Amino acid sequence: MSGSRQYPDEPSGPFPAPPTTIEDREDRPIEIRAVGSFDEGALEDVVEMYLAFDPADRAQGIPPTGESRIRNWLETIGEDSVNVVASHDGDAIGHAMLVPDTDDPSAIEDNADIEWELAIFVLQAYQQAGIGTVLLENLLGHAAEIGIERVWLTVERWNNPAIALYERVGFESTGTESFEQEMAILLETEG
């Protein structure tokens, strides 16, 4: 799979990078930070968030439901993933992540060598408040800082609000589509 996708000709960026605190459209202070790989506390925060996640907003089987499956999913992708968390009053309410698209993450020498799959989830009570856009931009800003260039995702093709959000930051359709629309972005990096 690696290297097979169509990326935009022009890179996108620069994007803001965490940490940052914003006020959402409902005047709530939202803190955005990168958590690297999950340390104990960050993992627990995000597990709590996914326990509160409305299953109606699941996409293509994730997040899974039930604590053990949520934990198992996050631990499986956790070690080598790049994570940015949005919090309100100390509780995680949004999570965006990049997972390396490789069979052997330990062999990654340069983050630019491989493609990264993106996903983002925001708790229902915090949707439509501008948090998703900021969280997404900060994940991409953090990714560019650590040398990631190629990011892709799939989105259910009837999910127009999500597709519009991805297009706004610079994602383009790769042309591969069935039930899911595949999109990709090329990030502007220093090196």
Added chain:
Amino acid sequence: MNVLLGLGGSDESVKTLQRTIERTTDVGDDLTVVIVDKPESKRSQDEMYQQAREALDEAGLEDRPVEKLEGDPGSALVDYAEQGEYDQLVIGGGTLSPMGKIQLGPITEFVLLNAPTTVKLVR
């Protein structure tokens, strides 16, 4: 029940074959296996044909036929299903992305939307 099993040459195809053989052995379904032509697959059409034939023979299902289909995989499979009296069409249903997202490819979508029969997706 009269079952038509459509296979490409992926690992998912091998898993779908195994699961369908188990089910056929358990309930005594009629079964026809067809191998579609997907050049980008891990196994060639001939390799997959051999593997399916051997797996059926080993399971004591020597009388269940295996055939190769030419042409566009989704369309060839649906055409074949339309020409027989099948109750169910079985295909592999979805791979997992690195993130763990279930992805259904364009062939799966075509078959789901166009098949004249019930379609079973094997995970």
